[in-house]
Each structure stands twice: as C-alpha cells, then as structure tokens.
Amino acid sequence: MKLITAIVKPSKVDDIKRALQADGVHGMTVSETRGFGRQKGHTEIYRGAEYTVDFIPKVRIEVLADDADCDHIVDLIVATANSGSIGDGKLWVTPVETVVRIRTGERGSDAL
C-alpha cells in the first residue's frame, strides 16, 4: 500500500475531491497548511509598507491506495491540480506498512 501526499493550491481542492470521488477513491484527508517552494511568498501592502509573506496557504491532501491503483490516482491528482503556473505544489508517494480500520479491526487492503 501507498500513502499519496499532495500539497496543492487551496483553490484546487474541490476539483481534486470531485475527480477522486468520480473515480471511486475510498477516502481522503485534507488539512490546511503553509509553506514555500520555488514560488516563495507573496507581497501585501499596508499603508504603503510592503510585507513579504513567506509562508503561503496550501492544502495538504492525503490518500491511502493499493499499489495497483497508486499511479492512476497520482496521475489524476496531478492532472487536476495543474494550472501550469508556479505554486501548483508537490506530490510524493511513500510506502505504508499496514492500515487498520479502527471500527472492525480489518487490516491491509480490506481496511481501505
């Protein structure tokens, strides 16, 4: 099993959710987060004083997937989150040892 973690623009979250739901993905977790990559921060102006805000708001999406489904889901997220401009975010995949559904105690793929 794999854990797919994506850091995306907040404006893309709804599109990604709909795309994953339409594709039959079992579940996802989102959290608001902040950071910077190549995009760096953005500038705000208060009474003429410019402030660089280094950490800009992003959303972190986590999806657990079977090995067989992983590439497909990754492609789906990347395609949906891509606007072609700087700041679209990053995505990485990590191996997962096991998954447990807390209610039933099911393990592995059955818990997805």
Added chain:
Amino acid sequence: MINSGDTAWVLASAALVLFMTPGLAIFYGGMVRAKSALNMMMMSFAAIGVTTIIWVLYGYSLTFGTSQGGLIGDFSHLGLSGTLDQVVGAEGHQIPTVAFAMFQLTFAIITVALLSGTIADRAKYGSWVLFVAVWVTLVYIPIAHWAFASQGGNGGWIIDKLGALDFAGGTVVEINSGAAALALALVLGKRDGFRRDPMRPHNMPLVLLGAGMLWFGWFGFNAGSALSAGSLAATAMINTQIASAAASMSWILFEKYRDGKATTLGVASGAIAGAVVITPACGYINPLGALLLGLIAGVAACYAVSRKYKFGYDDSLDVVGVHGIGGVIGMLGIGLLATQTVNDTGQEGLFINGSFELLTHQVIAIVAVAAFSFTATWLIATAISRTIGFRVLRDDELTGLDTTYHAESAYDITGNSNRY
C-alpha cells in the same frame, strides 16, 4: 433659561463622542497583531476610566475654571462643585454646565486614547495607566484651556487673546496627539522586528468597523462643538461628511497610483484623515472648502505615514501621520478659507479677504501647541521610563501582551482547544 433643543443635541453629541473611543479600540485593535490585540483595546478603555476620574476630581475645573493669565483654569470646580445648577452659552442658547462638562470630557478621553496607537505592542500596562493620568493633567488640560476656555476675552490665550480659530479641536486633539505621539514613539523605541518582520493588521474587518464607529461619532465631535442645534451644527456636520468621504477616495487614489492597489486600510485611514482635517475647520469654511481640504488630507496623510520608515521612528499606527499632519493642514486651511458667511463669530482667511492676519495666528497656535505637547510628553514619558519603566521585556513583547498583562487571548480559533 435652558434651551432644550441645544441641550438635547449636546447630550447626544457627548454620547456620540464617547462612542468614538471604543471605536478607536476596535480600529487600533484590528491593526495590531493578534497576540496583543486585547492590550491595544485595553489601553483605550483605561483612557476612558482614568480620564473620567480626573475630569470629575479636578480636570474640568483646571480646564474651564477662571483663567489664570490665559494658561490654566483654577480649582473653583473641584469635584464638579458649583456646576450642577449653572448654565453656559449665549443668551437663548444656554445649556447646563454639566452637559458641557460631559461633552468636553469625551474629548479628553479620545485624545489620550489616540496616543496608544503609537506605542502598540510594547508598553507596560501599568505605566500606560499612569501615563494617561499624568499626561491628561500636564498636557491635555493646559492646551484645552488655551484653545477651548473662552471667558469673554480673559480666558485661554489661543481662543481669547491670539484669536486663532479651532472649531472642534484641531490643536487640542489632533496636533496635540500627533506631537505627543512622536515624543512617545521616540522614548519607547521601535517594536522588535520593526521593518524586518511582517506586522500585518490581524483583522481588517475590525479596522473597518472601528473606522465606521469613529466616522459616526465624529458627527458629535464636530457638529456638537457648535454647542447649539442650528445651522452652524448642520454646516459642521455636512462638512465632516464631505471631508471624510473625499479623503477616503483621495487616499486610495494616491495609493493606487503609488503602490498599485487600493486597500481597505487605505480607505479607512483616509476617512479618518478627512475627519481630522475638517475638525478645526468644519464651523468656519464652506462645503467646497471642506471638499478641497478632504482631498488634500487624504493624499498628504497617505504620503506622511510612509515617511516613518525613512526617518526610522516606529509610530506604529500612524498617529503622527494621520492626526498630526491632518490637524496642521486643517488649521492652515482655516487661515486660507475661513469665511464669515458660514460663521459670523469667526474671521476671514487669506483667500477671502487677502489678509495674512488669521493665517499668522493659526501658525502661532500650531507651533505653540506642537512644541509644548512634544516637549512635555517627552519629559513625562522619559520620567516614567527612568523610574518604573515604560517598555516591556523583550520576551513579553515577543510572546504578546495579552497573556502577559491580561491573562487572556483575543481568539480561540482552534474550535477544539477545550477538548484536548
């Protein structure tokens, strides 16, 4: 014979002007970082409490008691004695002395509250409370006497001897607070991280709400200063509206040209700058004059607030740029635009009768008030700084003053914080 219409308007105006100080607390509170927002608001509420006590005990008496050489009142009305059955005002427009005392109290409150903005996020709370008491006594009261205590030619020197015009407090409130703010900012020094860290306003909707409360209350401030409910009050009111509206637009127009964006902080600040500039002038100039002063004030204050970075003093919420500069422009504007068609008890300015006389008097009043206020404030703040200390510890400043001084936080935004 008490005039009930005039009395009703002055009573209502006193309530309107008092409403400005909580408005200022909201305006300033939104502009600072979340970690010290309550402290910022508490500074305004301390101004309400402390100033009221002083005003009742001896403040009203020292301001409006019989003038001692035009410089200060006397102790004849300690505890508001000898005022309860008295009236003030011209025959036919008399109001209870207590109504006048209440109205004037609200001016003293907001003036000292304004100063809190210059030392945001870094003043010891107890030292601020002490400062309020000393500053109102040694700075506000004398200046208010000079410019507001008219006693048939023998009252305060600015209003009765010099003959400078100041309808609602361009000197007493605006130039006074601007000059004092500069002195305070210099004594307390810069916030840690000034010019290095982003110190963004933490809640812009609060700033707009506060600006709206100030704008609303300012009608009592300016139109109430007519001390009667007639055409002079009406002129002062519409002039206040015109100047505030014009300055809010000229500020964001200048901003759009200079920085590329019209901001909400700009529109709010512009409205205040417009109300400031028209404060001394609202009862002496006509509506087109108010429009002109408003347009100038928006641009001038917008430019002025950015100068602090060049000069390197941390007037955190721009009391100098908005109130000091706005007040000076308003006082000078009277010297140019004052017309007796608006107020026959006033005088005429340079553009109306070609005489420099009034303008000269206005300049003398500006310089005298600014110099006295700056010097006295610097001495008071330095004395507090050297004895009980005025500036908080660096650690407390970085943590935020809300938990340090008030054991409270402005926001619980996690929603789950009392579950784990």
